[in-house]
Amino acid sequence: xxxxxxxxxxxxxxxxxxxxxxxxxxxxxxxxxxxxxxxxxxxxxxxxxxxxxxxxxxxxxxxxxxxxxxxxxxxxxxxxxxxxxxxxxxxxxxxxxxxxxxxxxxxxxxxxxxxxxxxxxxxxxxxxxxxxxxxxxxxxxx
Numbered sequence: 001x002x003x004x005x006x007x008x009x010x011x012x013x014x015x016x017x018x019x020x021x022x023x024x025x026x027x028x029x030x031x032x033x034x035x036x037x038x039x040x041x042x043x044x045x046x047x048x049x050x051x052x053x054x055x056x057x058x059x060x061x062x063x064x065x066x067x068x069x070x071x072x073x074x075x076x077x078x079x080x081x082x083x084x085x086x087x088x089x090x091x092x093x094x095x096x097x098x099x100x101x102x103x104x105x106x107x108x109x110x111x112x113x114x115x116x117x118x119x120x121x122x123x124x125x126x127x128x129x130x131x132x133x134x135x136x137x138x139x140x141x142x
Contacts, residue, residue: 013061016111
């Protein structure tokens, strides 16, 4: 069950990275086509900034899938750096969810909440490995 959760969370992170990157790319094109400037900055600078933001956020979300797939394939718990990356991904996903709630419709909100839930479940289900491992301490004498 844990392997399935990890794989679904990885797939969700990659899909969300593609959607977010594509959305910000289209937004950058719109900035250029309509010559939108913010406080006198040229539209080309705004377009480039939005494209860079989209690329960075998409790379972060796509990089989140790597430790999830690795943990699923190896059937091992996530290590500390992977857990930190997942927590950062959860924060990013929560911020993305707020934007989606304000801008988009119900189906997009359900998708963001599904990815958030899978990431949170992946983070929580990999923490019970210590309870499953046998203890290395000798049993107390009777």
